Amino acid sequence: MKYPEAMQAIATEKALSFLGLTARKNGSYLNFPCIDCGNESAIRYYGERKNVAYCSTCKAGTNIIAMAVKLKGIDFQEAKKLLVEKTATTEETIQEKLSLKYELEFTIDMEKEGLSKELCDTVGVGRPKGKTMLSGCIAFTIHNETGLKVAYYGIRISDRRPKFHQSFNPELYLFAYHVADKNEEVLVTTDMFSCLRHLAQGEQAICNFGLPYLSSRQMELLSPFPYITFEWLFTDKKDIMLNVAQNLKAYHRFV
Ligand SMILES: [Zn+2]
Incomplete structure (x- = not known):
């Protein structure tokens, strides 16, 4: 998967949790502790800038894949693949009738x-x-x-x-x-x-x-x-x- 598609496919909240970061929803952002300074940082979880993050203390931007690179000690391609595999939501609609029936x-x-x-x-x-x-x-x-x-x-x-x-x-x-x-x-x-x-x-x-x-x-x-x-x-x-x-x-x- 190419970079732009991967950035859209990676589910932000799941990815943060996978990276061991606690996240809290705040409007169109998720707040989480910056991986460099530990202060509150923000990441977009939908839209064009999905998975793009910014730390106002470090005054630096990053993204979910770059964060995985640092935290997991792997290269960019590996990090991208890993996050997509672990978090991507399905893009396919269900075509079969659900057999499960709750009372x-x-x-x-x-x-x-x-x-x-x-x-x-x-x-x-x-x-x-x-x-x-x-x-x-x-x-x-x-x-x-x-x-x-x-x-x-x-x-x-x-x-x-x-x-x-x-x-x-x-x-x-x-x-x-x-x-x-x-x-x-x-x-x-x-x-x-x-x-x-x-x-x-x-x-x-x-x-x-x-x-x-x-x-x-x-x-x-x-x-x-x-x-x-x-x-x-x-x-x-x-x-x-x-x-x-x-x-x-x-x-x-x-x-
Ligand atoms: Zn920071």
Whole structure:
């Protein structure tokens, strides 16, 4: 894999953890201890400058591969290959129907989120019964754009962190996309629960799994809609607004 492709393929958070560095999300960056001075440094985890880092103490830029070179004592080609192998997310959409079937329960936690039992039962959202990979999570049934059930996506109740199988790359899908009428107005939200609340109101709503960006695949999926309202629950909206303006023809607004 060439350098630019590798920089896009390497999953930043996984790569930092693989290199033994603790990371904390901070808007469009991950903060982690600089490998030279130990002070807080920042790395982009998506977009054009994905995996490019900067330390304001050292006043120096670096990138995830160069960091692996230093920390692992290997050469650049080896480091690039290693990080891609260890962290790259799949770029292939799932083509087979998921055979796994959870029995999903509507719980008090879900009621507290203002969710409707009827809607959750209809779209396949709930707490999986028994011991599963998504124990302690609210599980969302995920379909591809043609309506084929491809995965479960979990949100852990205790800390709201996402949990899902590695064969599922959220960048390649949009939640509730298959049921939306592409000729009508749609709301795109970054909050899975908000998406369910809007759907329960009879509105068309889609969620991008809480990512602070839209991948090129997600942008492509949104292209048929004539009117899109973005409920973008991140403070920094500059990048996404620019990206949407450049890539979507739809009338759109941010709320
Ligand atoms: Zn530094």
